[in-house]
Amino acid sequence: MKKQSGITLVELLVVVVIMGIITSIALPSYREYMIRANRVDAKAALLEIAAAQEEWYLQNNSYTTTLGSGGLNLSGISKYKNYTVAIESASATDYIASATAREGQASDEECPVFAIDALGRKFGGKKPISKANNDEDCWGLYGS
Numbered sequence: 286m287k288k289q290s291g292i293t294l295v296e297l298l299v300v301v302v303i304m305g306i307i308t309s310i311a312l313p314s315y316r317e318y319m320i321r322a323n324r325v326d327a328k329a330a331l332l333e334i335a336a337a338q339e340e341w342y343l344q345n346n347s348y349t350t351t352l353g354s355g356g357l358n359l360s361g362i363s364k365y366k367n368y369t370v371a372i373e374s375a376s377a378t379d380y381i382a383s384a385t386a387r388e389g390q391a392s393d394e395e396c397p398v399f400a401i402d403a404l405g406r407k408f409g410g411k412k413p414i415s416k417a418n419n420d421e422d423c424w425g426l427y428g429s
Contacts, residue, residue: 320393323367327384327399328424330363330370334382335401338375348375348403362387368399379403396423 337357341349349356350372363370368384375381379402386397400408409423 320390323365323390324393324396324399324423326363326365326367326390327370327386330368330384331382331399331401331407334359334370334372335405338372338380338382338403347377348372348380350375350380373400399423 334352334357337359338348341357351357352359352361352370352372359370361370362368363384367387367390369387370382370384373381373383381400381402383398383400386393391397396409397411398409402408407424
């Protein structure tokens, strides 16, 4: 009599349980990693606005609040569409630009908003435009 080979239902269930445990550990870690990695999108968008504002200033002797045509000719959405960007205020001597998390990035509880001003000061956190609530860790200034 020939013995049949294959896997049993118990062996299959053990494999499924092990895969479930591995997945439950790996997915949250991966999601957190992606949230931190996507913050680069906000930083790049704000640095692009800062460069465009300086070019605008050289030509017009003031800063602008207009991102689109007739202004800096930049989009109100970051390159990878993780942030909505805006110029909060602008004058002859100062501006504040911000990037606010949107869609999947909106689950970033530590750094949902980034900002930069005309002096190059970088702000981040829940309400970075308020300098009293400045979280420089969002920009990675202190090794985070």
